Amino acid sequence: MRVGILGSGLMGGKLGTLFTRAGHEVVFSYARRPEKLDRLAREAGGNARAGTPGEAARDADALLLAVHWSRIEDVLQQAGDVSGKVIVSCSLPMNADDTELVVAHTSSGAEELAKRVPGATVISAFNTIPSEVLFAVFEARGNATRPSLVYCGDTGSGKQLAARLIRDVGFDPVDAGQLRIARYTEPFGLLVAQLAYEGEGGPELAYRFERYGK
Numbered sequence: 283m284r285v286g287i288l289g290s291g292l293m294g295g296k297l298g299t300l301f302t303r304a305g306h307e308v309v310f311s312y313a314r315r316p317e318k319l320d321r322l323a324r325e326a327g328g329n330a331r332a333g334t335p336g337e338a339a340r341d342a343d344a345l346l347l348a349v350h351w352s353r354i355e356d357v358l359q360q361a362g363d364v365s366g367k368v369i370v371s372c373s374l375p376m377n378a379d380d381t382e383l384v385v386a387h388t389s390s391g392a393e394e395l396a397k398r399v400p401g402a403t404v405i406s407a408f409n410t411i412p413s414e415v416l417f418a419v420f421e422a423r424g425n426a427t428r429p430s431l432v433y434c435g436d437t438g439s440g441k442q443l444a445a446r447l448i449r450d451v452g453f454d455p456v457d458a459g460q461l462r463i464a465r466y467t468e469p470f471g472l473l474v475a476q477l478a479y480e481g482e483g484g485p486e487l488a489y490r491f492e493r494y495g496k
């Protein structure tokens with residue numbers, strides 16, 4: 283699969299590296315210094331390169347949107363026409379100092395994003411997990427049990443594609459339903475962040491849902 287990374291920071295840099303290691307063709311874009319994108323592409327090995335957001339978007343089967351909420355408009359403008367694309371967004375709609383959700387209850391960041399790019403399919407995923415645990419989850423992907431990762435969206439084909447990427451990183455994808463369910467998954471992402479960054483065990487934290495009774 284060809285995956286364009288829009289925002290190559292903690293999440294985009296690591297997920298792009300893991301997508302590359304899983305065999306995907308990756309274009310890293312949108313960092314303040316182009317050298318950083320070159321370094322990420324070099325260190326990811328495999329089929330990765332650095333590019334502009336427009337280049338990342340052009341031939342992509344999927345785009346990972348991984349920028350701060352305040353940068354969404356800018357990165358989308360630079361990406362150009364994203365009609366027909368699947369946008370997997372891990373971006374949480376946080377205020378400037380990352381202390382509060384600025385969209386919640388009656389909408390979600392993912393739904394607001396979908397309104398901004400009506401021709402694209404938005405899938406909300408990877409926003410309930412700290413970046414610090416991603417490599418460890420990938421390393422443990424051969425274990426019998428995998429950590430869960432919730433995702434949601436409105437089209438079956440987009441969700442299939444997102445589920446494949448989630449599996450490739452080493453998680454067990456949990457389909458939470460339609461995109462409006464991001465109203466629940468986004469605050470849940472803050473709970474996980476609270477446990478990861480304010481809890482005692484450190485930020486290398488993942489979660490797993492278990493179903494009983496069958």
Ligand SMILES: NC(=O)c1ccc[n+]([C@@H]2O[C@H](COP(=O)([O-])OP(=O)(O)OC[C@H]3O[C@@H](n4cnc5c(N)ncnc54)[C@H](OP(=O)(O)O)[C@@H]3O)[C@@H](O)[C@H]2O)c1
Pocket residue numbers: 289290291292293294312313314315318347348349350351353372373374375376408409410411412413414471
């Ligand atoms: N970090 C997590 O564990 C985590 C977990 C769940 C969800 N999220 C969400 O995921 C999204 C990304 O988070 P993150 O932690 O990966 O953020 P980050 O490390 O700050 O990465 C953001 C990327 O955007 C780039 N960028 C920012 N301003 C720019 C500008 N003016 N021009 C060009 N590039 C610019 C940054 O460039 P530089 O590389 O030069 O800094 C960086 O590559 C956020 O919405 C966050 O809420 C994060």
